[in-house]
Amino acid sequence: MCGICGFVSFAGWSPAMLQAMNEVIFRRGPDGEGSLHSGTVGLAMRRLAIIDVAGGAQPVYNEDRSVAVVFNGEIYNYRSLREGLRARGHEFRSNSDTEVLVHLYEERGADLVRELEGMFAFALWDSRKEALLLARDRLGIKPLFIAQLAGGVLFGSEIKSLLTTGLVSRELDRQALDQFLTYTFIPAPRTIYRAITKIPPGTTVTIGPRGEASARCYWEVPDPQAVQRTPAEWAERVEAGLLRAVESHLVSDVPVGAFLSGGVDSGLMVAMMAAATERPVETFTVGFAEAGSSFMDERVYARMIAQRYRLNHHEINVEPRVTDIIQDIVAAFDEPFADDSVIPSYYVSQAAARFVKVALTGLGGDELFGGYRRHLGVRVGDAYRGVPRWLRERVVDPIIRRLPEPRTSSDLVDHL
Structure with missing residues (x-):
């Protein structure tokens, strides 16, 4: 940067x-x-x-x-x-x-x-x-x-x-x-x-x-309907494009590592990094020591990926103290934002800096490939609109409104 x-x-x-x-x-x-x-x-x-x-x-x-x-x-x-x-x-x-x-x-x-x-x-x-x-x-x-x-x-x-x-x-x-x-x-x-x-x-x-x-x-998102391809052809092109992108990001005169969350996006990325490099990839995962933390502990999944691809894996176990880092975060962003993932990102970046100067992440994968619940909601919503209006308003909606708020940070009820 x-x-x-x-x-x-x-x-x-x-x-x-x-x-x-x-x-x-x-x-x-x-x-x-x-x-x-x-x-x-x-x-x-x-x-x-x-x-x-x-x-x-x-x-x-x-x-x-x-x-x-x-x-x-x-x-x-x-x-x-x-x-x-x-x-x-x-x-x-x-x-x-x-x-x-x-x-x-x-x-x-x-x-x-x-x-x-x-x-x-x-x-x-x-x-x-x-x-x-x-x-x-x-x-x-x-x-x-x-x-x-x-x-x-x-x-x-x-x-x-x-x-x-x-x-x-x-x-x-x-x-x-x-x-x-x-x-x-x-x-x-x-x-x-x-x-x-x-x-x-x-x-x-x-x-x-x-x-x-x-x-x-000078650029707009291309219209995918302009080119007709079969699902298999699209899958082949996507895989080739992802591999080319990962390989191009490895061009560097300083050490390059990766943030590994254990999900599909970062897992696929480090798998491609491992295939493109001779040395074990340096990867980093953050976990939280505080019981009941609202942040998901993804270390178990990251370990599975690290073992599979023989990564040089680092686990960072922290007890989040937001009051200690909030001033640094606010000063860095300059204007309001509402993504609390910046907190684990802060800690994993701090730890990774001791080993590498550049770290790749899987950010953007969910947005590109519809990985969030809200993307599923777009498809489900089309079907839901086919349900008779009286059934939605008198039966389904009242049931959803009566669901209790979860004690964890889950947003499932909100999405419903």
Whole structure:
């Protein structure tokens, strides 16, 4: 994880302000920092070194230094992109994935994002056009916030970088608050602050020499109905795609491990990791010592997977003390969220950091493949609507309303 921040200014914003924006995101990149302040533009970043540890310092420039970029993320197809760019005459000064961005931009402009496979947020300055290009990956894995002010435009990986300038109003966005209470998170482009927005996933924003900003969506979820395949063909393509994704995520110059929950998603992921690497995969599972904890203890399932695939498995047994860590969590997120899984994630990340610098997770598997009860409810709901209305209202609904609330954290009654 790295972090970027900066601005385009028409009010003489200083290098000291840029440095302050960068310092508040130190935890995102303890391995190094870099910055560019020239005329109206300021770019800065904090680096967590993963690829080309020794030579990947940022900002990164093209051959004549007319294009500069700060980058957060990883480009998984950077090696093939670099080979093509070199064959077409581009000169590289490092082995980092970041450097492909400036050379791709020379050829394709803002359309360079269409060539990228990975997770990313970056800010690229074109000094000849006096234009700043901000871009976010297709699914919005990497965050990027922006505030358009009278004196210029601020951007950053975290909201705190923008707030620390003292230029941004902290007035709450009441519509965003309503969305949070409805969805338990705040969808893009809103944030909890009226003056700050999220750049949506799959979007680029170009800021011109007079401060004019234009946003463009460069990717949308493909329509699965556009291609007709049998279930067996889809299964084969999904398996091949997952394996390719896992293998691409293992490209790193530092140790890579995995969080293993014992579920299907992380279990499948580490099985593919084990098949793609020669050394035993370092895996981590958290368990809670406190009796009656509301968090599910998944260690028994994780042990079965670890034994099956000969993993170098670590179990972290903790007694959760939310009061000890809540300030760190709140400071990291910058705006309201309602996912208590951040607590076990905090503990397992803390423990894993002693062994590896990068850890893969199975997050997103349930969303992609309908693994939650609410997804089952969509299918059951279609059948339930076929039940006569009088039977639903007079028999089924009254029974459900009389069910007692569980003493555990189970949400089964709520789903019913």
